């Protein structure tokens with residue numbers, strides 16, 4: 001059985017994944033505030049910060065940019081993804097195999113699961129293959145656990161987030177990345193239902209330093225193991241500022257006031 005605490009993508013058991021698949025998932029709009037963030041080179045440089053335990057990208061970005069940074073950045077290859085140019089039933093098709101991710105240097109792999117979608121069955125089957133292949137290569141599997149679809153009326157409800165996270169445990173993920181549930185107590189419910197699998201918070205749209213750090217602090221205080229964050233880092237003019245503060249909260253046990 002894989003011990004994720006031995007993996008380079010954790011530091012003292014916790015994670016800070018810098019997510020940078022937004023060019024696929026959201027398109028140019030996410031890069032408008034800080035135009036240089038459209039350049040993967042810029043984000044690879046940001047990911048060299050000590051606080052970042054892995055950079056999550058799609059395979060095209062990994063193939064082109066990672067070789068130059070392989071000594072300084074841990075690579076998490078996202079194996080599926082979808083654009084928002086179409087809208088039907090939530091489904092995130094696989095575009096890369098575990099084998100190919102390993103070949104290009106992945107330290108971990110990621111998969112978005114839309115539990116609740118009418119296409120959940122297909123995604124469960126794809127995830128099964130990903131999870132079993134990843135075990136052969138000793139690569140941790142991170143599930144982007146996003147409940148979505150007609151039966152999911154409110155994806156911010158604690159029960160719904162906890163259910164999505166629990167599905168990660170049931171299907172063999174090493175880490176589930178879930179939306180912040182709104183409070184430390186609510187995050188505790190999510191973590192409690194997730195057994196020994198690690199739970200990390202998803203960043204979401206950009207917030208003030210204090211508001212964002214407070215959500216992260218709640219998550220860690222609830223027993224969560226850190227976060228996976230994109231926009232709250234690369235949409236800042238000085239990403240190293242927020243990364244330094246996150247380092248304090250996620251890895252050094254500091255409070256929000258202690259880092260601000």
Ligand code: FBP
Nearest residue numbers: 019021022025203204205229230231
């Ligand atoms: P953010 O921290 O910017 O929210 O990024 C996390 C993430 O999961 C990305 O990996 C992904 O591109 C995006 O959120 C998807 O968000 P959504 O499906 O809610 O639009």
